[in-house]
Amino acid sequence: MLKTFRIGGIHAPAHKLSADRWPVTLPLPEQVMILLSQHIGAPAKPLVAKGDTVKAGTLIAEAAGFVSAPVHSSVSGTVAKIEDIVDASGYRKPAIIIDVQGDVWEDSIVQGRFPDELSPQEIIEKIRQAGIVGLGGATFPTHVKLTPPPGSRAEVLIINGAECEPYLTDDHVLMLEKGEEILQGIRLLMKAAQVQKAIVGIENNKPDAIALLSSLAATVPGITIVPLKPRYPQGSEKQLIDALIRRQVASGALPVSVGAIVQNVGTAFAVYEAVVNNKPLIERIVTVTGNHLAHPCNLRVRIGTPIRYLIEQAGGIPADTGKIVGGGPLMGRALLNADVPVTKGLSGILLIPASEAQRKPARHCIRCAKCANICCMGLEPWRLMNLAEWKEWEPMKQNKMMDCLECGSCSYVCPANRPILDHIKWGKNELRLAAAAK
Amino acid sequence: MEFLLPAVIALGGMGIISAIILYFVSKKFEVQDDPRITEIQALLPSANCGGCGYPGCSGFAAACTQAASLDGLLCPVGGTETMNRIATVLGYSAVACEPRVAVVRCNGSCEKRPHTNQYDGTGNCAIASALYGGETGCPYGCLGWGDCVTACLFDAIRIHPETRLPEVDETRCTACGACVKACPKQLIELRRKSSGFHRTVKPDDADTLHRIYVACMNRDKGGVARKACSAACIGCSKCLKNCESEAIVIANNLAYIDDSKCTLCGRCVSECPTASIVEYLQTKEIVC
Numbered sequence: 001m002l003k004t005f006r007i008g009g010i011h012a013p014a015h016k017l018s019a020d021r022w023p024v025t026l027p028l029p030e031q032v033m034i035l036l037s038q039h040i041g042a043p044a045k046p047l048v049a050k051g052d053t054v055k056a057g058t059l060i061a062e063a064a065g066f067v068s069a070p071v072h073s074s075v076s077g078t079v080a081k082i083e084d085i086v087d088a089s090g091y092r093k094p095a096i097i098i099d100v101q102g103d104v105w106e107d108s109i110v111q112g113r114f115p116d117e118l119s120p121q122e123i124i125e126k127i128r129q130a131g132i133v134g135l136g137g138a139t140f141p142t143h144v145k146l147t148p149p150p151g152s153r154a155e156v157l158i159i160n161g162a163e164c165e166p167y168l169t170d171d172h173v174l175m176l177e178k179g180e181e182i183l184q185g186i187r188l189l190m191k192a193a194q195v196q197k198a199i200v201g202i203e204n205n206k207p208d209a210i211a212l213l214s215s216l217a218a219t220v221p222g223i224t225i226v227p228l229k230p231r232y233p234q235g236s237e238k239q240l241i242d243a244l245i246r247r248q249v250a251s252g253a254l255p256v257s258v259g260a261i262v263q264n265v266g267t268a269f270a271v272y273e274a275v276v277n278n279k280p281l282i283e284r285i286v287t288v289t290g291n292h293l294a295h296p297c298n299l300r301v302r303i304g305t306p307i308r309y310l311i312e313q314a315g316g317i318p319a320d321t322g323k324i325v326g327g328g329p330l331m332g333r334a335l336l337n338a339d340v341p342v343t344k345g346l347s348g349i350l351l352i353p354a355s356e357a358q359r360k361p362a363r364h365c366i367r368c369a370k371c372a373n374i375c376c377m378g379l380e381p382w383r384l385m386n387l388a389e390w391k392e393w394e395p396m397k398q399n400k401m402m403d404c405l406e407c408g409s410c411s412y413v414c415p416a417n418r419p420i421l422d423h424i425k426w427g428k429n430e431l432r433l434a435a436a437a438k
Numbered sequence: 439m440e441f442l443l444p445a446v447i448a449l450g451g452m453g454i455i456s457a458i459i460l461y462f463v464s465k466k467f468e469v470q471d472d473p474r475i476t477e478i479q480a481l482l483p484s485a486n487c488g489g490c491g492y493p494g495c496s497g498f499a500a501a502c503t504q505a506a507s508l509d510g511l512l513c514p515v516g517g518t519e520t521m522n523r524i525a526t527v528l529g530y531s532a533v534a535c536e537p538r539v540a541v542v543r544c545n546g547s548c549e550k551r552p553h554t555n556q557y558d559g560t561g562n563c564a565i566a567s568a569l570y571g572g573e574t575g576c577p578y579g580c581l582g583w584g585d586c587v588t589a590c591l592f593d594a595i596r597i598h599p600e601t602r603l604p605e606v607d608e609t610r611c612t613a614c615g616a617c618v619k620a621c622p623k624q625l626i627e628l629r630r631k632s633s634g635f636h637r638t639v640k641p642d643d644a645d646t647l648h649r650i651y652v653a654c655m656n657r658d659k660g661g662v663a664r665k666a667c668s669a670a671c672i673g674c675s676k677c678l679k680n681c682e683s684e685a686i687v688i689a690n691n692l693a694y695i696d697d698s699k700c701t702l703c704g705r706c707v708s709e710c711p712t713a714s715i716v717e718y719l720q721t722k723e724i725v726c
Contacts, residue, residue, distance in 0.1 A: 089570055
């Protein structure tokens with residue numbers, strides 16, 4: 001019997017079109033746009049000015065506070081300007097724009113060896129300096145996660161290789177290509193979090209990755225590879241903890257309250273590169289996919305590359321494209337245009353044909369309770385939507401709206417096509433605004 | 439017949455006893471209500487819009503009776519007339535209040551502000567604004583989903599089918615401020631209905647409605663704003679230089695006209711290079 005989480009969840013068609021495509025390194029674009037806010041927390045403060053020369057790996061913006069992350073130049077060249085650009089949401093955000101000249105890397109980035117002598121604090125400090133954030137999509141600064149609040153102690157490190165979101169294959173191919181490095185990264189994370197045990201959860205629709213990592217992990221003490229039954233949203237922290245160690249994180253509590261720290265496989269690889277090779281987080285793998293796309297693929301790209309450039313490598317934007325989604329089909333969001341840059345948290349780009357892109361008109365709730373059955377947090381999404389329609393924000397909060405992880409399963413299963421998640425996001429936003437006004 | 443009588447007596451007796459108890463109880467626990475509250479409530483428009491800041495008209499009436507003067511109390515729907523009547527009831531002196539009206543500070547119609555994308559989510563400004571910057575290049579402008587229309591209790595706002603912008607019906611707008619609260623982009627402002635006399639209108643025609651305001655909330659730099667919308671305020675400060683009454687302030691690349699200082703000379707309207715300053719003029723006959 002394969003493990004999976006116990007409450008709710010859906011099984012969406014996988015559509016892993018690019019699962020057998022080895023990651024290709026994308027040639028450098030002419031210009032990159034590096035957003036200063038690519039993580040949860042305060043936006044980074046720029047350290048360079050127009051006309052400055054930078055190398056790939058140069059620190060160009062420093063963290064503004066503890067919950068924040070520094071940003072590094074992903075290319076070598078000259079800073080063209082620092083200005084606000086339209087990001088994926090249509091709002092303007094500050095970014096550093098760099099004209100690419102050659103490909104010169106910082107001298108400190110060299111192939112090193114596994115550093116046995118580093119203390120946990122030194123590893124965390126290196127991770128912080130490298131600007132590493134959660135690469136599963138939430139972009140929470142990794143050094144913050146590795147520093148548990150006083151009084152709590154982690155017992156086990158959980159590594160997320162589930163990749164439950166349909167279409168996305170970036171973690172899958174990374175595990176196949178960099179299995180050894182990921183395990184080294186896990187060892188570093190174990191040391192940083194001071195735990196003796198790590199569990200890697202991988203859904204069993206990736207048997208090659210499970211086989212490879214299992215054979216590699218056989219020689220490393222403390223790391224277990226566990227195959228999981230494919231189910232969405234298994235890649236979410238609380239669901240993965242439930243699936244692997246059968247512990248439930250209380251409402252509003254951190255995973256460390258049940259002794260677990262969750263990191264993504266992509267993050268583990270970035271930690272390996274940061275600690276062993278001194279390489280900050282300046283590139284990542286992005287899946288470019290879509291049913292009508294000529295060549296769905298996985299690309300290793302520098303942060304800040306315009307996504308239009310990525311889609312061109314995958315065969316160009318087909319004429320009948322209706323939507324370009326940043327991320328997967330369930331949690332991702334439609335992009336305003338193809339000129340937005342790749343950020344640290346962008347795992348995939350999904351092109352949807354016009355015939356499938358439009359939402360169907362919403363009808364009345366028929367009380368079928370499908371949304372309540374599939375909600376992995378045990379909420380009643382239909383009730384939250386009704387409350388939002390009446391602008392009852394406080395009752396929404398009492399109905400545990402803040403627990404919602406915005407996985408979108410409720411909107412996906414609703415037979416009346418009700419935009420449930422839109423309303424939950426609205427309620428969260430209103431509460432955030434009310435708290436900010438206080 | 440003989441079985442009816444005991445029942446009638448028993449029920450009748452219970453009724454009389456209960457009535458006596460109820461009479462004394464109601465005397466004992468009688469609530470002393472200010473009779474003026476009912477009186478004032480009768481004068482109020484019963485719109486229960488909340489524009490006065492109190493929960494409904496009865497709440498406002500109670501507040502009026504408890505206040506020492508009518509300073510700061512205003513029924514925007516009833517206006518000066520209603521406030522004068524309330525003052526008479528309470529024996530206070532009435533406070534003169536300027537009639538106000540809701541003004542939409544966005545002039546980005548479909549031609550001036552072309553669509554760059556299509557929003558597919560729930561048709562509701564609050565949700566659209568929480569998720570995206572909007573369907574055009576201007577993240578400050580009107581989204582056109584009509585939250586203000588839904589909020590208006592007086593049917594005074596509609597979305598114009600061609601411009602896709604809200605239009606305020608001057609005759610119906612009571613300046614209750616519901617639309618101001620509803621707009622997630624803070625585009626709607628309550629401005630004085632008439633802030634002076636137009637240069638071409640005779641001063642004695644006091645009922646001429648005339649306003650000048652900046653119909654833009656774009657705080658981006660001039661070039662960026664202009665690219666998104668041809669009617670955007672670019673913060674060039676031409677209006678500021680030409681204003682003699684110091685009514686214009688420019689902050690965050692955006693001009694704002696203070697209606698308490700504006701003399702309606704109209705110079706800024708002719709000077710504005712993007713026509714983002716709007717002049718509204720309506721004579722008495724049309725207002726009716």
